[in-house]
Amino acid sequence: MSKKIFSGVQPTGNLHLGNYLGAIKNFVTLNNDNENKCIFCVVDLHAITVKQNPKELRNNIRETVATFIASGIDPKKSIIFNQSSVAAHAEAAWILSCVARMGWLNRMTQFKEKAGKDKEKASVGLYSYPVLMAADILLYDATHVPVGDDQKQHLELCRDIAQKFNNDFEVNNFLQVPEPLIQKEFSRIMSLKDGSKKMSKSELSDLSRINLTDNKDQIINKIKKAKTDPLLLPKSLKEIDERVEAKNLIGIYASLTNSTLDKSIENFAGKNFSEFKEKLSQVLVDKIEPISAEIKKLLADQEYLDQILLEGVEKANSIASKKIEGIKEIVGF
Numbered sequence: 506m507s508k509k510i511f512s513g514v515q516p517t518g519n520l521h522l523g524n525y526l527g528a529i530k531n532f533v534t535l536n537n538d539n540e541n542k543c544i545f546c547v548v549d550l551h552a553i554t555v556k557q558n559p560k561e562l563r564n565n566i567r568e569t570v571a572t573f574i575a576s577g578i579d580p581k582k583s584i585i586f587n588q589s590s591v592a593a594h595a596e597a598a599w600i601l602s603c604v605a606r607m608g609w610l611n612r613m614t615q616f617k618e619k620a621g622k623d624k625e626k627a628s629v630g631l632y633s634y635p636v637l638m639a640a641d642i643l644l645y646d647a648t649h650v651p652v653g654d655d656q657k658q659h660l661e662l663c664r665d666i667a668q669k670f671n672n673d674f675e676v677n678n679f680l681q682v683p684e685p686l687i688q689k690e691f692s693r694i695m696s697l698k699d700g701s702k703k704m705s706k707s708e709l710s711d712l713s714r715i716n717l718t719d720n721k722d723q724i725i726n727k728i729k730k731a732k733t734d735p736l737l738l739p740k741s742l743k744e745i746d747e748r749v750e751a752k753n754l755i756g757i758y759a760s761l762t763n764s765t766l767d768k769s770i771e772n773f774a775g776k777n778f779s780e781f782k783e784k785l786s787q788v789l790v791d792k793i794e795p796i797s798a799e800i801k802k803l804l805a806d807q808e809y810l811d812q813i814l815l816e817g818v819e820k821a822n823s824i825a826s827k828k829i830e831g832i833k834e835i836v837g838f
């Protein structure tokens with residue numbers, strides 16, 4: 506069945522292995538299926554929900570495009586654009602924020618985690634971020650949204666907003682209610698320094714993540730220093746659940762080798778971490794080094810990256826501007 510795919514990545518720098526295995530790898534598979542129509546968005550409006558340096562943001566937008574292409578997304582087969590260049594996103598976000606309920610947003614755990622204890626000082630944008638995300642998806646009638654596990658709750662909110670809009674204005678299915686596409690096994694890659702925390706761009710320690718721009722030596726060093734436990738590698742799935750660091754590292758290995766957690770556990774059962782880490786470093790270097798080299802090559806050609814964005818913006822705008830006109834008509838403008 507033909508799917509309409511939409512997903513976004515924030516241009517907040519330090520794109521990492523979690524972004525790759527949780528989302529971008531899936532984008533590539535979906536993009537390779539000619540039946541699908543794919544739209545990949547550099548969500549720069551989302552990025553400014555926390556303070557950004559304008560010069561770095563501009564560079565990070567290009568770096569995100571370069572990462573998409575270096576990872577295997579073919580810009581000829583998909584639309585790649587940046588969100589702020591298509592005005593309909595901000596317009597739809599406002600209208601949908603009048604449909605979404607405070608109670609729904611109050612339940613969003615990502616806001617609680619990101620705002621931390623000092624939520625009075627968080628931006629209003631950080632709080633209403635999931636409504637903008639709903640607008641992004643609904644403007645393109647996306648049927649499927651590939652995301653990491655951490656975005657599951659926001660996707661549910663998007664579905665609620667679409668349903669409420671359709672019900673309130675009695676416009677059956679005008680807004681397409683999208684399905685999340687979340688990988689079953691490796692949808693959440695954890696920090697290399699703490700297996701209970703998600704691998705993240707904003708974590709201060711660079712040793713906590715493998716960046717997609719890391720070179721061979723950096724990758725080997727980070728895996729060498731990755732936290733483990735004093736035991737030998739686990740022998741069963743049951744045993745691994747309590748050992749978060751071991752589970753994360755074996756999960757990364759399994760995902761990179763397109764295997765299952767079960768099989769990878771079996772492969773290394775009872776072995777030393779040092780032996781396993783060598784193998785893990787090797788598969789990581791094999792996968793990440795070519796991506797990293799390609800990102801650097803693409804970044805040297807800014808004109809090419811800007812051209813991709815320009816073409817993508819034009820295509821995205823022609824879809825989104827029609828949808829926002831429909832939305833405005835329905836609400837009575």
Ligand code: AQP
Pocket residue numbers: 513514515516517523524525526527528529651652653654655656691692693694695703704705706707708
């Ligand atoms: N650790 C992760 N494991 C699996 N998937 C992940 N994603 C992010 N981290 C992991 C998925 O990557 C896509 C793009 O994420 P994003 O750039 O839009 O934003 P994010 O989730 O805020 O990324 P970070 O790295 O976690 O940034 P900070 O440090 O700001 O919190 C999404 O599909 C996401 O699920």
